[in-house]
Amino acid sequence: MIRDLTDAEARRAMPCKWGQVDADVIPAWVAEMDYALAPPIALALADAVAHNVVGYPDFSPGGGPLGEAYAGFARRHFGQHVDPTWVVPTVDVTAGVRFALNALSADAPVVMTVPGYPPVMNIIEATGRKRLDLVLDPDAERAEIDLDQLDHLLDPAGGGARTLVLTNPHNPLGRVFTQAELEGIRDVVVRHGARVVADEIHAPLVLPGAPAHTPYLSLDGTADHAVAVVSASKAFNTPGLRCAQIVAGDDATRDRLRGVGPGVNESWSTLGAVASVAAYTDGDPWLATLVARLGEQRDLLAHLLARHLPAARMRPVEATYLAWIDLRAYGEDDPAAEVLANGRVRLAPGDMYQPGLTGHVRLNFATSPERLTAIVERMAAALAT
Known part of the structure; x- marks a missing residue:
């Protein structure tokens, strides 16, 4: 029931999330999901x-x-x-x-x-x-x-x-x-x-x-x-x-x-x-499938962080599709800027949500498993430099 949008589909569908980044950047910042519209809504519209x-x-x-x-x-x-x-x-x-x-x-x-x-x-x-x-x-x-x-x-x-x-x-x-x-x-x-x-x-x-x-x-x-x-x-x-x-x-x-x-x-x-x-x-049926999918994505993210960024600390995600991640162990006050510049992933910087807070990011994991894997791999490469 949950269909992943292709990059081209997502760029057309989401001019904010996908349209405000360069073509080589994976967006994981604003709270939109990279999934096709639920069929009952599409039909009603x-x-x-x-x-x-x-x-x-x-x-x-x-x-x-x-x-x-x-x-x-x-x-x-x-x-x-x-x-x-x-x-x-x-x-x-x-x-x-x-x-x-x-x-x-x-x-x-x-x-x-x-x-x-x-x-x-x-x-x-x-x-x-x-x-x-x-x-x-x-x-x-x-x-x-x-x-x-x-x-x-x-x-x-x-x-x-x-x-x-x-x-x-x-x-x-x-x-x-x-x-x-x-x-x-x-x-x-x-x-x-x-x-x-x-x-x-x-x-x-x-x-x-x-x-x-x-x-x-x-x-x-x-x-x-x-x-x-x-x-x-x-x-x-x-x-x-x-x-x-x-x-x-x-x-x-x-x-x-x-x-x-x-x-x-x-x-x-x-x-x-x-x-x-x-x-x-x-x-309801589409939403139930979505929640199950997001649970799988949350668990995949935890696995990927443990493998590629073991010093990262992700607060337990009980709801939403947004992970709050502490990256202070990697020595960057603004890890979102570092990851964008050197990993080509756009995250939301923590100080947007708490002025003066350093070393934190918000990551949107409502995407495909393949994109999520690439996001964490790119983060790890950027923060290792």
Whole structure:
């Protein structure tokens, strides 16, 4: 079910990931998969275009087909009850975080775990709010959120933050926070009367052997202070179609989101909504095959690193298709630059995700086994020089 794109197909399909590198460079940086589109999505899009479904999306209130589709997906995959009317479309997850902050959060600092996703890190400050970084230990085997530090950052006598942007599963660390961990976070947030905006875009991509994803809104006592921002775009490789969803936990939060004036919530794509409904409704078999394939790729990467870069340290990847790799043992502050220059592989440098952090890279392993093998072999040759 998972078809690897050829280099020529990938270069045409992904002008960002493949188009921004020279022809002799293997791209393993931005979070797109080198796989053909899931057939149910391709068929739905082809049918929509054939019928000229390229106008404005449906702006009417209520969850509509997209809300119904996501509610069914959440029930099947996470055991979560979502009222379809609580699903509010938005253009993408980054814009959804900004919209949620502006519509729901106090004009006060925002806590974010770092390393963190750079566009979300930037968007917090774009709202005019100060970003307070809760740094996850780069040397810990399994990074955990320091609840004492979170308590300090939310305390008026400490950081004075009023919102936590929670990335679960975590990008770039690949962590799936357990229910117990999330309950600890909830208790600190509730104690301070703060708010949570949960970025759960990678929730469908929990890999074999990892704990199940627990949606933050599935916990008791979260409905009145949290929203989740979700999308089919990462799991089904459709980021260019521009459609995400903000999931409210109750009617009051939904009404606040829908009551914001026009232009504040950026318009999502009609074709993005078509693709999302198809993914959420008919994509389960393809997604199951994808998750199995990504588990195999993760294990292959661990084997290749042990063989070719034995001093590298890859944090256990529980979710996503993004590996966070510590290469400090090879003596390069910016190993991504060295690997690009001398190995012709583009990786994402660690300091994009945590300013000032040296010796780390993020590697996208959602590609063919042959490309992944070449990536690690080229990395090893570059770092040996």
